[in-house]
Amino acid sequence: xxxxxxxxxxxxxxxxxxxxxxxxxxxxxxxxxxxxxxxxxxxxxxxxxxxxxxxxxxxxxxxxxxxxxxxxxxxxxxxxxxxxxxxxxxxxxxxxxxxxxxxxxxxxxxxxxxxxxxxxxxx
Numbered sequence: 001x002x003x004x005x006x007x008x009x010x011x012x013x014x015x016x017x018x019x020x021x022x023x024x025x026x027x028x029x030x031x032x033x034x035x036x037x038x039x040x041x042x043x044x045x046x047x048x049x050x051x052x053x054x055x056x057x058x059x060x061x062x063x064x065x066x067x068x069x070x071x072x073x074x075x076x077x078x079x080x081x082x083x084x085x086x087x088x089x090x091x092x093x094x095x096x097x098x099x100x101x102x103x104x105x106x107x108x109x110x111x112x113x114x115x116x117x118x119x120x121x122x123x
Contacts, residue, residue: 003059010052017045031090039083047072 024037054068 003055007052007056007059010048010055014045014048014052017041017048019045021045032087035083035087035090039079043075043079046075050075 018041021037021040021042024041025034028034028037050068050072054065054072057063057065
């Protein structure tokens, strides 16, 4: 009984987060703001559904499955990295040389680093 309530709650929460993430992906104005919807709320939605599945099997069938836990951990580890890579790629595609000069690889490791400063650790 309690397991069913917990699973139902997690499925509803996952559905709400998934809906908000997909709605934000469609309605937000530009690429950089649209990136936040799937990486934040949709990730939490899928995570809630997977945790609900993780709770369901031991409470209803008496067997523990670790697949959902591993998928959830992998999702929570890879979604922020993917969002960061997509954001950096978008910044490089939309680079305007007149606003910020593009740093050379020798002087700065970051995307918007200051090309006038030398690196801190000279070899």
